[in-house]
Amino acid sequence: xxxxxxxxxxxxxxxxxxxxxxxxxxxxxxxxxxxxxxxxxxxxxxxxxxxxxxxxxxxxxxxxxxxxxxxxxxxxxxxxxxxxxxxxxxxxxxxxxxxxxxxxxxxxxxxxxx
Amino acid sequence: xxxxxxxxxxxxxxxxxxxxxxxxxxxxxxxxxxxxxxxxxxxxxxxxxxxxxxxxxxxxxxxxxxxxxxxxxxxxxxxxxxxxxxxxxxxxxxxxxxxxxxxxxxxxxxxxxxxxx
Numbered sequence: 001x002x003x004x005x006x007x008x009x010x011x012x013x014x015x016x017x018x019x020x021x022x023x024x025x026x027x028x029x030x031x032x033x034x035x036x037x038x039x040x041x042x043x044x045x046x047x048x049x050x051x052x053x054x055x056x057x058x059x060x061x062x063x064x065x066x067x068x069x070x071x072x073x074x075x076x077x078x079x080x081x082x083x084x085x086x087x088x089x090x091x092x093x094x095x096x097x098x099x100x101x102x103x104x105x106x107x108x109x110x111x112x113x114x
Numbered sequence: 115x116x117x118x119x120x121x122x123x124x125x126x127x128x129x130x131x132x133x134x135x136x137x138x139x140x141x142x143x144x145x146x147x148x149x150x151x152x153x154x155x156x157x158x159x160x161x162x163x164x165x166x167x168x169x170x171x172x173x174x175x176x177x178x179x180x181x182x183x184x185x186x187x188x189x190x191x192x193x194x195x196x197x198x199x200x201x202x203x204x205x206x207x208x209x210x211x212x213x214x215x216x217x218x219x220x221x222x223x224x225x226x227x228x229x230x231x
Contacts, residue, residue: 043222104156
């Protein structure tokens with residue numbers, strides 16, 4: 001069964017600290033993996049996208065890694081800011097259909113405290 | 115910033131009422147989607163469209179219906195709202211061409227939070 005599991009479910013850190021969010025998936029055949037940021041009451045916004053051959057991708061203070069062999073990804077946030085408080089969703093796409101089926105994780109709820 | 119809009123943003127309505135959630139995008143995207151999301155849960159695809167006059171049901175069974183008469187417009191309708199329909203509804207769109215992977219990225223609207231009493 002194609003699944004995407006994220007951990008931790010929620011995380012509280014102090015402003016300025018770093019953190020790492022985890023994503024494990026069983027989606028096959030794998031096409032790509034995206035990390036989205038969803039602010040409360042808003043729609044998700046894409047942060048990074050990685051294909052099978054990419055190991056790391058950065059977007060400002062966000063760095064995503066991908067290990068396609070172990071089917072794991074992480075999102076590292078450096079020097080956190082209050083505006084980083086949001087839900088971070090891991091989304092994996094398969095190659096098995098024309099639609100490019102997306103599998104969503106439940107997200108990690110990050111809260112950054114001053 | 116994605117040019118995809120949803121109205122209303124919040125809706126409180128009584129059981130049995132008919133409602134239509136609006137979604138419009140100005141990016142010329144062929145593919146459009148409707149997702150349902152409950153708090154702390156993953157997004158579930160309920161409808162999608164490859165283009166004008168194309169609509170398909172998604173993975174999650176839904177009593178809602180959709181239409182795609184114009185490329186930019188993808189409204190979702192509930193004929194008779196029930197408390198079980200209370201949820202957040204997210205509309206998204208993506209480029210439908212055969213080009214690279216980045217064009218498959220889905221751009222989401224801000225969502226409509228629906229409460230059925």
